[in-house]
Amino acid sequence: MAPIQRIPLADQAAEVLLERVRSGEWELGQKLPGETTLAPQLGVGRSTVREAIRQLAGRGVLTTRQGAGVFVTALDVPEDWDAVLRRADIVSVIEARIAIESEAASLAASRRTASDVRAIRKALDVRRDATRSIEEHVDADTAFHRSILVAAHNPILLELFDGLTPRLRQTMIEMLRIRAAYGGADDHARHVRLAETVIDRDADAAASESRSHLSGLKLALA
Structure with a gap:
């Protein structure tokens, strides 16, 4: 007993x-x-x-x-972040990405440095060439988007993005396996446009391009 x-x-x-x-x-x-x-x-x-x-x-x-x-300072005990993510549906995760990344893209366009530009271009090239496996492609895609978060120079937005990544990764891999296709010229061209808006310091266009891309992903996953 x-x-x-x-x-x-x-x-x-x-x-x-x-x-x-x-x-x-x-x-x-x-x-x-x-x-x-x-x-x-x-x-x-x-x-x-x-x-x-x-x-x-x-x-x-x-x-x-x-x-x-x-x-x-709070009306209840904040729930553990990992528990929230495990319970959240994937559309909610994408909506969070839209909020985080569209603002981060705008900030990146305003704050990016020469070093950031080199990192974004390198990540974009790696993404283009990541065709050996779905896992490689998803990881390269994530690394590209993260390079823009880094260029925003906002540690809180970067931390939020990193927190969402594990929850999203497996879902993206499973979705692409079902489709039996990933990448492609049109998809990569959208990422090139996003990179160019950040590099060209066009904050409004960067936010719009990020939101448009992720909204399309949301529709695909809904």
Whole structure:
């Protein structure tokens, strides 16, 4: 028989506070009552309240501002990113790519350096020649799109793109296997146009070209 698990008071207090946040008792950005108020409400000591607050701060729900108090920074515990991606359908992933990459293409056109241009052109050439296998083609395609994300010089957009890549990779491989065809002159020409808009510093055209390309992919996968 498994032993009875005793849940620490701080864990219990954290869950009660979290439920109160979820219920809407405190709004986003609102300051919580002080420890002397919360402690009797929760039936615990002030040190337990402090530990509960530390737990919720670590989970992204609360934040402590020195000299100001404790404030609500999220209305629930953020779900694990990998779990979100595993549950998401592929169309949702493509829609996220559209949002990320169209903005990144615009930024890349404004911020790209000579080094970025060399990297984009190299990735484009590798993509053109990646014909030995579907896996090689998908990886080369991803590397090309990533070169534009790098040229945007926005680490958050790049991190989001990298987070989506594993979820998308297998789906693209499976789709192309069903089609029994991949690449081709027309497909590559679209990527050439996207590269050229970034290299030519045409931010509006870069965003439009990226959005158009990925919207076509969304239709193909829907």
